[in-house]
Amino acid sequence: MTEASRITARDGVRADARRNRERVLVAARAVFAEHGIDAPMATVARRAGVGVATLYRHFPTRDALVRGAFAQQMETCARALTEALADPDPWQGFQQLVETVCALQREERGFPAAFAAAFPDSTSEHAPYRQRAERDFTTLVRRAQASGALRADFHPSDLAVALLAHCGLVTALPDDGAASRRLVAYLLQSFRTDPANKPLPPPTALTLRSFPIATDSPQGQRSSRA
């Protein structure tokens, strides 16, 4: 951290440039949270109080901007994995990991979309990081299974399934997070070996308005991924 800022400070980068870069990142997070990850670049620029050109100079593609904006959240995820491995109780670590990542997804609006968008990038790039993450998580899973708390047929890929599903849920429902908590609780319980009768968080206020009950049922307005 100190390291990082010192490098930045003496990078030969002009002070105003560095300041603008930071302003853009703050604005990007705000705008992505408000209008979704597809918000116009110009909106971000205006919010940051800089011109479009400045924005494009710092982040040549929308992707770079998204990556920059959520770098901190990414780091938090990475740290969560490390901490999970360090936990003496592997199940505890596993649970913490899932809960931390899901909390991040639910709290930082815009992040879930970024998270989901990260997926298609199946190929090559940054493979070493990914491989380390996979190896670490697999280790965690094995330990938790050995401790008897995690069901034996849990497969590491199930984490991806769970996180993507959760991601979709919070994206569809930018609410107070009740639904998210409920889903996480259900999933964690189904991953456990024994029922582990911890009570669920309170149910959501959702109605079944989503359930298509008739041909001419409420199909609703497509909301443009607000």
Next chain:
Amino acid sequence: MTEASRITARDGVRADARRNRERVLVAARAVFAEHGIDAPMATVARRAGVGVATLYRHFPTRDALVRGAFAQQMETCARALTEALADPDPWQGFQQLVETVCALQREERGFPAAFAAAFPDSTSEHAPYRQRAERDFTTLVRRAQASGALRADFHPSDLAVALLAHCGLVTALPDDGAASRRLVAYLLQSFRTDPANKPLPPPTALTLRSFPIATDSPQGQRSSRA
């Protein structure tokens, strides 16, 4: 059905108009499946072999088109609820219901997006249908709980949570459905009172490439909701 087609046939609607309407619906399903629900209207028109104006005449808004295109799927969902209620074993009915709806979401590409889009429409319209669906489903839940198979703290709103999460998953991963089946199995197990040791479907081939492991980790291309 016969009723419906007879009405259509003698509706004073010209034969070519009726034919075109049908062609548009077929094309819409195909295009939505291929390019997502946000595909340009012109693409649908071209695919249907009609002009844009014809498309707009039959379906004045994109929403109307989506509704029209997936009306059949909506009906299937509605029927599933009726059948679930009719099942002598309420848990069996419950399980069938969830599986049917999820199978539909995973098989008819484009439908999940339509399903999710249906949500924001919280207000008023078609309230009677929705209320009936809610009442019926609540009845099913109560019966399944009384039979001892469905956990006592399951709340009807949890169906919405589960379906939206599943929706998000299949939208994010247009794969062969392995992930979807896995999620559904996990969820159903966590809804059951006893562990009900039915084996899970095989794990997916997903890697953890979605897991952000470092600041500059693979963030990936935003794929335009292909």
Next chain:
DNA sequence: GTCCAAGCGGACGATTGCGTCCACTTGAGA
């Protein structure tokens, strides 16, 4: 066969977002 209203198609103007170009400004080293 004749007729005409219902139906049709595609051109069109408007709107929105993208990313670049270029003339102006400014931080900071000498």
Next chain:
DNA sequence: TCTCAAGTGGACGCAATCGTCCGCTTGGAC
């Protein structure tokens, strides 16, 4: 203080999509 390269902003050209308008075509009643 002076200088100039690094940095900046917004105008601009381009492309995609929307939804409408209007002149042509055709189904089907008589």
